[in-house]
Amino acid sequence: MITIKGLRQGLLIILGEGAWHDTLRELEARLVNSANFFKGGLVALDVGAQSLAADDIERARMLLSSFEVRLGALITQDAGTAAAARSLGLGPTLPAPADPTPARRTAVAAVRATEGVEPAEAGLPATSVSEPLDGGTDGILARRRVRSGQVLRHPGHIVVIGDVNPGAQLIAGGDIIVWGKLQGSAHAGALGDTGAIVGALVMQPSTLRIADTQLIQTGKERRRDAGPRVARVNADGIEITIWQEK
Amino acid sequence: MQATVITITSGKGGVGKTTTAANLGCALALRGQKVVIIDGDIGLRNLDIVMGLENRIVYDAVDYVEGRCKLKQALIRDKRAPELYLLATAQTRDKTAMNPEKMSALCDELRPDFDFIIVDSPAGIEQGFETCLAPADRCLVVTNPEVSSVRDSDRVIGLIESKEKDRTTHLIINRLSAARVKKQDMLSVEDIQEVLSTAIIGVVPEDESILSSTNKGVPVALGGKGAAAVAYSEIARRLMGEDVPLQPLQSGGFLQRLFGRS
Numbered sequence: 001m002i003t004i005k006g007l008r009q010g011l012l013i014i015l016g017e018g019a020w021h022d023t024l025r026e027l028e029a030r031l032v033n034s035a036n037f038f039k040g041g042l043v044a045l046d047v048g049a050q051s052l053a054a055d056d057i058e059r060a061r062m063l064l065s066s067f068e069v070r071l072g073a074l075i076t077q078d079a080g081t082a083a084a085a086r087s088l089g090l091g092p093t094l095p096a097p098a099d100p101t102p103a104r105r106t107a108v109a110a111v112r113a114t115e116g117v118e119p120a121e122a123g124l125p126a127t128s129v130s131e132p133l134d135g136g137t138d139g140i141l142a143r144r145r146v147r148s149g150q151v152l153r154h155p156g157h158i159v160v161i162g163d164v165n166p167g168a169q170l171i172a173g174g175d176i177i178v179w180g181k182l183q184g185s186a187h188a189g190a191l192g193d194t195g196a197i198v199g200a201l202v203m204q205p206s207t208l209r210i211a212d213t214q215l216i217q218t219g220k221e222r223r224r225d226a227g228p229r230v231a232r233v234n235a236d237g238i239e240i241t242i243w244q245e246k
Numbered sequence: 247m248q249a250t251v252i253t254i255t256s257g258k259g260g261v262g263k264t265t266t267a268a269n270l271g272c273a274l275a276l277r278g279q280k281v282v283i284i285d286g287d288i289g290l291r292n293l294d295i296v297m298g299l300e301n302r303i304v305y306d307a308v309d310y311v312e313g314r315c316k317l318k319q320a321l322i323r324d325k326r327a328p329e330l331y332l333l334a335t336a337q338t339r340d341k342t343a344m345n346p347e348k349m350s351a352l353c354d355e356l357r358p359d360f361d362f363i364i365v366d367s368p369a370g371i372e373q374g375f376e377t378c379l380a381p382a383d384r385c386l387v388v389t390n391p392e393v394s395s396v397r398d399s400d401r402v403i404g405l406i407e408s409k410e411k412d413r414t415t416h417l418i419i420n421r422l423s424a425a426r427v428k429k430q431d432m433l434s435v436e437d438i439q440e441v442l443s444t445a446i447i448g449v450v451p452e453d454e455s456i457l458s459s460t461n462k463g464v465p466v467a468l469g470g471k472g473a474a475a476v477a478y479s480e481i482a483r484r485l486m487g488e489d490v491p492l493q494p495l496q497s498g499g500f501l502q503r504l505f506g507r508s
Contacts, residue, residue, distance in 0.1 A: 147403060147404030148398075148400040149401040149405075150404050163443075167400065
């Protein structure tokens with residue numbers, strides 16, 4: 001059984017007990033099923049009390065990297081496994097992301113907006129502790145403008161208060177709500193939930209996906225009347241409708 | 247004296263960073279400020295050419311950092327303004343010759359003797375950019391009124407905001423043609439402002455005199471005529487803390503609407 005959680009710095013994948021070979025198979029299946037969710041991500045693997053050699057860990061790293069996922073940390077309760085991880089340059093915590101929220105914002109926003117934001121560049125100092133968010137994986141709130149090149153990724157929901165600029169990316173296991181203008185790309189239900197929705201005050205995504213369904217854009221969307229819209233999957237693909245309570 | 251370090255950056259190449267650095271340096275120096283302009287584009291130096299000081303270079307910033315000369319020897323005095331200096335970069339080295347720590351240390355050494363230190367950053371968002379950003383107190387992001395340039399500026403502003411150090415970031419919109427905006431061939435100031443939501447410190451209009459001045463090595467800000475020269479001089483005054491309203495472009499008038507003045 002594999003569990004995925006959101007960390008401040010990236011994703012936490014908690015692997016179950018069992019033969020390492022089978023565990024990796026299961027991990028591979030998850031990666032195959034949700035390739036777009038993981039692609040480009042930074043993960044910490046929690047292997048519990050399993051005793052692993054450096055070769056075992058290296059196989060996991062190779063598997064992840066074949067899906068363009070970077071292994072940044074290995075969490076273990078076994079001293080031998082920890083030593084093996086260290087020999088591969090893997091500590092127990094992910095490198096801290098550069099703080100995208102300078103001190104001039106309010107304290108609450110500052111704390112929340114950093115959650116789930118990935119470091120734009122590698123090689124950042126490893127100071128922060130990688131702990132799962134309180135209450136698990138419900139979601140993150142980013143109270144700021146998400147700019148080109150920035151990625152918000154979370155296994156739960158993503159709420160942005162602010163605009164999502166062209167070139168920015170939101171990838172959520174659950175729903176995506178943008179209280180602002182959505183012009184970047186959005187992928188809701190990226191872990192397979194076809195019931196996920198994408199809502200935005202102004203819906204102008206460059207690409208929009210829900211689970212495995214991609215929105216086919218005709219080019220007419222941008223001229224549609226402004227106003228809140230919600231995207232859902234129906235039998236014909238993704239449908240965008242005016243936002244109203246049912 | 248304690249200089250303000252201003253880093254001029256953009257992400258995209260060819261938008262006019264070097265021209266902006268040279269002209270703002272000249273404009274500030276002509277207003278009595280003591281200015282040094284540092285060329286941060288190691289291996290591809292051209293600030294000295296734009297400034298017309300190419301044949302004056304004996305030592306450069308890398309020579310100083312690596313201990314081959316004194317700081318005074320590397321500072322090239324531009325006699326066209328009272329107190330204007332250029333710190334050139336090495337042409338035969340690559341970007342690894344400098345790093346954020348070395349650049350910060352260099353600027354800290356210069357700070358007591360100047361009012362403004364202008365750092366001309368290379369294109370891109372890699373090491374050269376990081377090196378030039380490190381010492382900055384404030385950043386000027388140069389953008390052209392076109393989609394790809396604005397997109398890159400957005401990326402760069404995001405990177406600047408992601409640093410621990412809190413910096414003032416302003417936008418310079420370079421090469422704006424009011425006529426082409428009117429024909430909707432070009433993004434307007436409002437379009438750019440909407441995406442970047444960063445305060446504009448100046449709009450430099452498209453000006454043919456820039457091209458010839460660049461080739462001659464005489465920045466337009468030294469001549470003082472033409473629309474671009476006026477724009478640079480106004481940006482310099484704003485950098486010095488003066489309250490200079492943004493002027494409406496000749497055939498536009500949209501700036502007036504934008505800033506609510508009649």
